[in-house]
Amino acid sequence: MVENVTPExxxxxxxxxxxxxxxxxxxxxxxxxxxxxxxxxxxGPLVIWLLKKDEFxxxxxxxxxxxNFQISVIxxxxxxxxxxxxxxxxxxxxxxxxxxxxxxxxxxxxANEGIRYRYPLSIRFIK
Numbered sequence: 241m242v243e244n245v246t247p248e249x250x251x252x253x254x255x256x257x258x259x260x261x262x263x264x265x266x267x268x269x270x271x272x273x274x275x276x277x278x279x280x281x282x283x284g285p286l287v288i289w290l291l292k293k294d295e296f297x298x299x300x301x302x303x304x305x306x307x308n309f310q311i312s313v314i315x316x317x318x319x320x321x322x323x324x325x326x327x328x329x330x331x332x333x334x335x336x337x338x339x340x341x342x343x344x345x346x347x348x349x350x351a352n353e354g355i356r357y358r359y360p361l362s363i364r365f366i367k
Contacts, residue, residue, distance in 0.1 A: 256298050256354040263292045264302040264351035268344050271310050281310045302351050304366045309347075309359040313340050316361075 256264075267285045274281025289303025316336050323329030343359050350357035 260296040260298040261352050261354050263288060263296060263299045265348045267299065267303045267306040268347035268351055271306055271344050282307065285310060301356055305357060305359060306347065308365050309343065309362040311365050312361065312363045
């Protein structure tokens, strides 16, 4: 006779604490500081990640994801700024800004739901 045995959940499958979700969400939302403070989009997520990465596996994952995305956005913005010379760059900068805002909001919402979010077009600098 076969018994219905539920295997133990791994750490990544276990229910995330409210604090883990909150700090994971903040890793994405604090990047909006970059619109007010130069490099705030990197410094904010970096501070949260460094302070909470050892405490919460989820924050470690989402902090790295947010940092990778923000570094990628800066690289794409520099390339777009260079391309302003040929007029194309201004449209790329506008599109990049809209894309970054939408992706940060989606990342924050997913992190608040406890879902590991991966940004599209993000270069994985921090692994």
